[in-house]
Structure formats: C-alpha cells, structure tokens
Amino acid sequence: MQKDVIETLQKMREKSPLVHCITNLVVMQVNANVLLACGASPLMAHAQEELEDLEKIVNALVLNIGTLDKHTIASMNVAGDFANKYKKPVVLDPVGAGASKLRTETALSIIRTIKPCIVRGNGSEIMALAGELGETKGVDSTKDSLSVVKEAKRIANDFNMVVSVSGEVDMITDGKHIAHVSGGNPLMTLVTGIGCSATAVTGACMAVAKTPFIGAISAMALFASAGEKAGKKAHGPGSFLPLFLDELYHADFNDAAKRVTLS
Amino acid sequence: MQKDVIETLQKMREKSPLVHCITNLVVMQVNANVLLACGASPLMAHAQEELEDLEKIVNALVLNIGTLDKHTIASMNVAGDFANKYKKPVVLDPVGAGASKLRTETALSIIRTIKPCIVRGNGSEIMALAGELGETKGVDSTKDSLSVVKEAKRIANDFNMVVSVSGEVDMITDGKHIAHVSGGNPLMTLVTGIGCSATAVTGACMAVAKTPFIGAISAMALFASAGEKAGKKAHGPGSFLPLFLDELYHADFNDAAKRVTLS
Amino acid sequence: MQKDVIETLQKMREKSPLVHCITNLVVMQVNANVLLACGASPLMAHAQEELEDLEKIVNALVLNIGTLDKHTIASMNVAGDFANKYKKPVVLDPVGAGASKLRTETALSIIRTIKPCIVRGNGSEIMALAGELGETKGVDSTKDSLSVVKEAKRIANDFNMVVSVSGEVDMITDGKHIAHVSGGNPLMTLVTGIGCSATAVTGACMAVAKTPFIGAISAMALFASAGEKAGKKAHGPGSFLPLFLDELYHADFNDAAKRVTLS
Numbered sequence A, B, C: 001m002q003k004d005v006i007e008t009l010q011k012m013r014e015k016s017p018l019v020h021c022i023t024n025l026v027v028m029q030v031n032a033n034v035l036l037a038c039g040a041s042p043l044m045a046h047a048q049e050e051l052e053d054l055e056k057i058v059n060a061l062v063l064n065i066g067t068l069d070k071h072t073i074a075s076m077n078v079a080g081d082f083a084n085k086y087k088k089p090v091v092l093d094p095v096g097a098g099a100s101k102l103r104t105e106t107a108l109s110i111i112r113t114i115k116p117c118i119v120r121g122n123g124s125e126i127m128a129l130a131g132e133l134g135e136t137k138g139v140d141s142t143k144d145s146l147s148v149v150k151e152a153k154r155i156a157n158d159f160n161m162v163v164s165v166s167g168e169v170d171m172i173t174d175g176k177h178i179a180h181v182s183g184g185n186p187l188m189t190l191v192t193g194i195g196c197s198a199t200a201v202t203g204a205c206m207a208v209a210k211t212p213f214i215g216a217i218s219a220m221a222l223f224a225s226a227g228e229k230a231g232k233k234a235h236g237p238g239s240f241l242p243l244f245l246d247e248l249y250h251a252d253f254n255d256a257a258k259r260v261t262l263s
Helices: A003-016 A028-038 A046-055 A070-085 A101-113 A123-133 A145-159 A186-190 A194-206 A211-232 A237-249 A253-258 B002-016 B028-038 B047-056 B070-085 B101-113 B125-133 B146-161 B186-190 B195-206 B212-233 B239-250 B253-258 C001-017 C028-037 C048-057 C070-085 C103-115 C123-133 C146-160 C186-190 C194-206 C212-233 C237-249 C254-256
Strands: A018-022 A041-043 A060-064 A090-093 A119-121 A162-166 A169-173 A178-182 A258-263 B018-022 B041-044 B058-063 B092-093 B119-122 B163-168 B171-172 B179-181 B258-261 C016-021 C042-043 C060-064 C091-095 C118-122 C162-166 C170-172 C178-182 C260-262
Touching: A003 A194, A003 A211, A018 A070, A018 A194, A018 A237, A018 B253, A018 C118, A028 A041, A028 A194, A028 A237, A028 B018, A028 C186, A028 C237, A041 A046, A041 B163, A046 A070, A046 C103, A060 A169, A060 A194, A070 B018, A070 B101, A090 A101, A090 A194, A101 A123, A101 A145, A101 B047, A119 A186, A119 A194, A119 A211, A123 A145, A123 A162, A145 A162, A145 A169, A145 A178, A145 A237, A145 B101, A145 C042, A162 A194, A162 B041, A169 B002, A178 C170, A186 A194, A186 A237, A186 A258, A186 B028, A186 B163, A194 A211, A211 A237, A211 A253, A237 B179, A237 C237, A253 B018, B002 B195, B002 B212, B002 B253, B002 C162, B018 B028, B018 B047, B018 B195, B028 B041, B028 B195, B028 B239, B041 B125, B041 C178, B041 C254, B047 B070, B058 B195, B058 C186, B070 B092, B070 B101, B092 B101, B101 B146, B101 C048, B101 C186, B119 B125, B119 B195, B125 B146, B125 B163, B146 B171, B163 B195, B163 B212, B171 B212, B179 B212, B186 B212, B186 B239, B186 C028, B186 C186, B195 B212, B212 B239, B212 B253, B239 C028, B253 C060, B253 C186, B258 C254, C001 C194, C001 C212, C001 C254, C016 C028, C016 C048, C016 C070, C028 C042, C028 C212, C028 C237, C048 C070, C048 C254, C060 C194, C070 C091, C091 C194, C103 C146, C118 C123, C118 C194, C146 C170, C162 C194, C170 C212, C186 C212, C186 C237, C212 C237, C212 C254
Parallel strands: A018 A041, A018 A060, A060 A090, A090 A119, A119 A162, B018 B041, B018 B058, B058 B092, B092 B119, B119 B163, C016 C042, C016 C060, C060 C091, C091 C118, C118 C162
Antiparallel strands: A162 A169, A169 A178, A178 A258, B163 B171, B171 B179, B179 B258, C162 C170, C170 C178, C178 C260
C-alpha cells in the first residue's frame, strides 16, 4: 500500500489531472489553491450549458453540497450524469449531512443516482447518511469511531464505494479493507475548507490511482503529512494556511505513505 | 463594562456559538476563518428549503447585503423570519447602503421587518440609512462623526436596536449610552472582509452576551486589540491577514476590554 | 512609455479608482485584496436592479467569465450597456475561452456588443477567440507566441481594442504597436486568481491612463515587478500570495516601468 500511495502522489504531480469542482462558495479559492499546490489543475464551473463540454475534458468530478441550492443541485446532477457518460470518477463531500433534511436527502440522492466512487466526510456526516441508508432510520450522529467503522463499511458495501472519514485518525474503507491515516494538526479544523480541499485532492488522486481505495488513502496521507509539518511551524490558524500550501507544494511522498496502516 | 467584555469574549470561546451567515460572495472565506479563529463556528447557507432546519440549531443569524440579488434578499427575509420565530438574534451589515437604491431599500426593509438587534456598518452606510429613516430625506453621507453619533442614536432609539459604527475610533450606541473603541490599524481597511468579519463576530458575541450593546462592543474591542497587534508586525496588507487571524486566536481579552470607553 | 507607466501607476494610487468587477466566484476575494493593495477600490455587485446606479459612480468595469451562467451573463450585458452609456471603460477576461462553447461564445458576444477597450487573457484563450473571430474557424489553441502576436494584432485592429496576453513574457498590442513585459515568477501560475487580478488591475489602470494601451501595459508591469520580488522571498505558493500583496502595496513604479520594452 505504501508503494501505491507514493506512486499515486507522484502521478498526480506528473499528470496534473484536471479536477472539476462543483463546490461551495466558501471554499472555492482554497480548494483551487490546494489543488494547484498539489500539482493538479482546478476547474470550477456550474452552468448546465457547458457541463457536457467540460466533463469530456476533465479527469475527475468533485461534488460538494456545502452551500447547495436548487440551481447547484441541478448542476451537480447534470454534471454527474455526464461524468458517468464519459467515465470520469466522481467524489462526493456530503457537507452538513444531518444538519438539514435538504442536505441529507441531496447527498443520498447523489449516492443512489450518480454513484460516486468515493464519499469523503466527517464522522457525523457519514453517520447521518448511514442512518438513512440503513434499515433503522434516525440514527444519532454520534462520533463514536467504532460505529463509524461499522456503518461506513456497510454503506461502502451496499453502494460499492469507498468511504473516507476524516478525524484525529482518518479511516478509509472499501467495504472489505480498512486503512487508518494518522498525523495532521488540530489547526486544520480551524481553517475553513481544509476538509473540502481534502475531498478535492481525493478527486485528483482518484484520477490517477489504481483503485478508489488507493486514491482516497493517498489524499488523506498527503494531508496528514503536510498538515503535521505546517502545524509545527504555525503560530495559529492564520499562519497555518500559507505554510500548509507550501508543505503540499514541497510534499514528501515517503513521509505521507508512512502514515498509512492497513488493518 | 470592561468585565462584561471579557466575560463575553470568554463565553464565545467556551460555547463556540454557531453563527449562520447569509453574506456576500467576496468575504465568505475570510468571515468563516475569522469566526473559527475567535472560537465560534460558521455556517454559510442560503437555500430557502433548509432555512427553518438551520435556524432551529444556530445561535445567531448575520445578514450582509454586500453582493445582494433577488435570490439572496428572499433568503435573508425567510431566514430572518425563522430566526425571529426561534428567538435567535439577528445582526445586519448594510454594505454599500447609499451606493444604490437597491442596497438602501433592502437594508431599510430588513430593519423594519426583521428587526435586527444590531446594525453594524461604516459612517457613510449608517448616515444613508438614518437619512432615509428620518423625517428629512436625502441627507448627505458625510462622515462627520458628530452627526453620525446623533443620527445613530436616533435610529437606535426609533428601531430599538444597537448601532455599531466602525471607523478610526468605533462608536457603538444603544440609543441611550455611547461606547467608543480605539485601536486597530489602517491596514484593516486594505484587506477585504475585515469589516464584514467584525459583523460576523458581532453575531457570535451577541449569541452569548448579556445585552446586544455588550455584544456589539465586545466584537469591536476584540478587533481593535488583535488588529493593532497584527498591524505592528505586518509588512503590508498581505502579511496582515494571517497575523490578524493568529492574534484573534491568541486574543488577550483584558487588552481588548481596555480599549472601551463609555461616555 | 516608461514615463507613462510610472505616471499611470502613481495616478492609480492617488485617485483610487472604483473598479466594478463582475467576476468569477473563485477569485472575488483575491481580486478585491489585489485592487486594495494597489491603491484602487473594488466593488463587486451583479444585481441588475442596481447596475445603473453603480455604473454611474464607478471608474471602470471588469467582466470575467470564469464561473459564468445565464444569470451572470445577463448581468454582464446589462452592466456593459450602462458602462457604455456612462462612458466608463470596460475590460474583459475571457477565462476558459476555448474550453466550452458557452465560454467562447459569451466572450465573443461581449467583444462584439459591449466593445471592451481591453481584452486580457492567456495565449490559449486569445487564440480561441481569434480563431472564431477570423475567417478560418477552428484554429488550434496552440501556444506558439508568434501566432499569438499575429492573431492578437489582427483582432486588436478588427475590434479596435487592446489585447493583453499573459505568459512568461507578456505581450500587449493595440494593433499597431507591440509591448513586451518581462519578470514575474512561475509561482504566479500556482495561485488561483493572479491572472484574473491582473485583469482587475488593468481596469484600475485603464481608469486613469492616457490610453488603453498604456493602461494594459502598466498593470502587467506592476505585476511583473511585484511578482518577481515576492517570488524571491516565497517558499511556495502559500507564502507567495501574502508576499505578493505586500509587494504590490510597496510597489516600486520605476522597477515596474523598466520591465517594458516596445517593439
């Protein structure tokens, strides 16, 4: 696995995959800057009239429901259909699933119809989705990592996708295997868009990885490594972001790979 | 008052109020980062379909008309009504009031119908609103601080709200009392979204403060302290923003409180 | 020419032109911060209801199609008509022209109907437009700088506008004369919105310059100088942006002017 992670991160830098993000209004700039620092190319666009043209040329599609509305939901669905038509991988970030019915239902609908190969979120979001996707409804968004593992494995299997859960230790599962990624820094939770950017980079890794599981792990490993190094130099969340982008740019792929353990 | 300011800023960090911002497209990222650095939690969302769900769980609603259009105005009105229904405090930033009829009228309509407990703007914006809200129309947006005080007091009384006016020395009034806050740095005017972020933090303070007057003062005091410290270290507006976020994160609440004088 | 560049940059700082940007969602914050650092004033707004009020008071209008949709296209057309009515210069950034039919056609339509005085883009974008605007359609977006010069000159003449092409060496033509601007740093391509910000500053320079040609050159000269200095101090794209803003703020207009050669 460590060799696969190194190879994926190297390929991302060599091939500079074009990642189409239909993402939330808060994080567009930081997502673009993170993708560029990692060696990928960002493309932000949502007009339905151009989505077929764009889905032909991009290497991955990342959907993020952070500031969703009926217009962006419609764009996500159209883009997702074209991504499927042109066989481009789709990654979903179900931001705020559980906080409103609209968010939970939009995320579920994308999972059921667009069939993303990776869903990346935090523990609460994954539990909210798993609760609705399971037989028992209304499961509490507890953050107990043990139940997240169980529920994440179940929905990974049911929907044939990889589930990537960020936390103090990240947990990624394809339904059969489980990987953990350790590292990072608490300041990462105090800068808006770091999680959403991890999803964007998951899309970039997915575009060049052998499997969605390796793609999802590689992105989180890169973030764990760069985040830990930036956190050691930062005086607070303001100085963290420029340092984090510089660390992503100078990323040590070996160090990133060492943060991954399979169980 | 100084004790109240310290207590409010401490509570904001302890309770981490969830602040729903319907704000302009330019400042979303910096508003979110400022709220996080201060210990609060940002929530950006505008889809009418989820506003009731969200207004139930948030601790304050901040409306900012910086890039308004008919869709965002409708969302602000719906969110404002639900905030009133669920007794969540509303803060308004009338960005650009006076620059266009649409901005002035939208701000006035929100003041009259949503009844925010705090309006925070610069001198020109407050004068533009006061001119329209008074008996004599068409008052010039002069920045004479004496007339701002008089007009701000009048609309504070007429609409039972606190008016917070930023400037070299900030002036906050509840219609009866007047507070001044000194400090800051001229670089704060050369970074987009610092004023809008002061409004967002006013919402966060309001969510935990004893009164809107104390909430409004606490936010400006925190900005005056952190801004002055960051300004001393900065080489320009680019280095100012990361330093400012770091200073907010390590805020000295006593220093903030010392910047407040009541008259 | 060097004297004209210095004079234009000085005037921009003295007169602080108000630049109305209808720009893409990714770069709004950085565009605003760059304009402020250069001494200009940003105004972001798109509601059709206020565009006549605003076009009366602004000093330039900058249109950027980076995240276009039918709503923003309509706003750009209305704003462009009012800018023409009130004799305010218009600058166009045809972001992504060639990547989708919608982008190419929107840019062409703005050139034909709004008649911007400057179009600023990269080589691929300018070639895509020149291909469609010429007799032979479907010209490849090759980046051969020789063909960009020829095609840029042709459309500059045909549409009576200045064409400003960014690249390792920037090339600006009014159809008769050609200017080159050298400097900058490769990190400028790894931070989102630097190109779009060059367009915004082109608008600010245009508002105070003797001719569109001088305005376009002055903006690129300022970026080449500040970008080169920031690049020498930066450790990566994250530290580059704050340094770049600081360098713009402390700009050396003589150094900027030295980067320009006429041929």
